[in-house]
Amino acid sequence: MKRPYVALITAAVLLMLGAVGYYLYTHLKPYPETVELGPSPEVRANAYLAAETYLRGRGLKVSTAKGLEGLDRLPSEGQTLILLGSRENLTPAQSSRLLDWASRGGRLIVTAERLWDEDQGKSGDLLLDRLGVQQFLTEDLDKDQEKDGPPAKDAGADEASHTDTEEPTEPLEESSGNAEEDDPYPLLTKLYLENERAPAYIDFDTDYHLFDSKNLAYAWANSSDSTHLLQLQHGKGLVTVLTDNWIWQNDQLSDYDNAWLLWYLTQDSAVTLVYRADGESLATLLGRYFPHALVALALLIALTLWRQGLRQGPLQSSPVPGRRQLEEHLRAGADFVLRQRGQIALLQGLQRDILRRARQRQPGFERLPVAEQWQTLGRMTRLPVTAISQAMRPYSQQRMAIAEFTRQVANLQSLRNAL
Structure with missing residues (x-):
């Protein structure tokens, strides 16, 4: 092939490649794409990992515990203890130790786990029964109100406040006044603070209601129909009772003012999160109440093994190092x-x-x-x-x-x- 034809073909190919490149340059644009991989294994393994990280970010010292074994070594002053695990197997002795710890100046945050039984006169929750805090279903309260007629106005049922001041109320209009106009967020719990115009909003489960039967609570937080937070002075310390603590789990901590409530209840203190509050194991109880018996048992086992390990009979002579026969x-x-x-x-x-x-x-x-x-x-x-x-x-x-x-x-x- 002659050179002019080769040069012409080469130029045509280069021109075509340039046209394709220009088209791609003008029509193809890069774009970022985010691939959601879901929560990490650490988050899946710990439902309250976000709460731990949040408190540490606020400058608080946070530690975790799998049980109540270290309660005796935990100082009360300047310490907040949050029980996140079930207290179903909590013993009376452990309940007394928790309240004694709080009475020495500690802050104890617990969740009501059982409903009050009117027939038995108790709920089975050893901790809250001693404090006089009872938990009911909100729908049961509505039924009782319908049966007994309109209840008398309660100073602590219409608003939630940490002070004794009441906000001014306006008279309802005869034609259009209703509960939704008075309370634009009836399903949210409102926590009022002194010198604050607007309350904090927390999305507690409105199916449950807390009742202070001994009238010991000095602060509380309500939704439109029920109470979800009570604070009681116990000795030198403070006990906070909640209807539910899953507002602080990873997927709900950022909702409304849930994270702020966690900081507010634990501010200016070290925090210990207890993920399990089950009864103490048998080994722990034996070590606490029978240490001398355990030492004696260990010595007996060691002496028995030493006695059984003694050589019996004379030493056998070494075999003659000769070659064995094929047979x-x-x-x-x-x-x-x-x-x-x-x-x-x-x-x-x-x-x-x-x-x-x-x-x-x-x-x-x-x-x-x-x-x-x-x-x-x-x-x-x-x-x-x-x-x-x-x-x-x-x-x-x-x-x-x-x-x-x-x-x-x-x-x-x-x-x-x-x-």
């Missing part, structure tokens, strides 16, 4: 196989050896029926078929007597040597 090696190998694999394995090994030799002498022996195989072996070895069938029959798994085992081995060896 001793064969006998030792046979004894080892007999101990490890049993009698049946040895007999089956002799039978397989006989069949292998028979296949070598007569091709197609393995395809014959069993009866014809025994007749063929009789012709090869000149032994009666009855003796061959007795030697080649399958054996049961039961252990044979020594004499029977020896006789069977002798028959098989005679048959094998005759091939």
